[in-house]
Amino acid sequence: MRIIIEIDCGNDSFFTDFDGELGLILKSVPGKVANICGRASGCLCDAPESDDKIQDSNGNTVGSVQVRK
Numbered sequence: 001m002r003i004i005i006e007i008d009c010g011n012d013s014f015f016t017d018f019d020g021e022l023g024l025i026l027k028s029v030p031g032k033v034a035n036i037c038g039r040a041s042g043c044l045c046d047a048p049e050s051d052d053k054i055q056d057s058n059g060n061t062v063g064s065v066q067v068r069k
Contacts, residue, residue: 002066003066
């Protein structure tokens with residue numbers, strides 16, 4: 001199994017407090033991985049669902065989490 005975490009750090013929320021914003025985002029990843037792994041076994045695919053998206057503190061999508069077999 002491979003877990004791929006991708007985060008684009010180029011928006012305003014990272015410029016004001018990079019460490020704090022990154023910390024908040026990384027805290028959300030374990031729950032996202034658990035939700036993704038909890039899907040039916042045939043549901044691990046490339047189509048992003050809401051659990052797959054990473055959002056910053058402003059609610060903007062800044063990345064994704066993927067779980068691959």
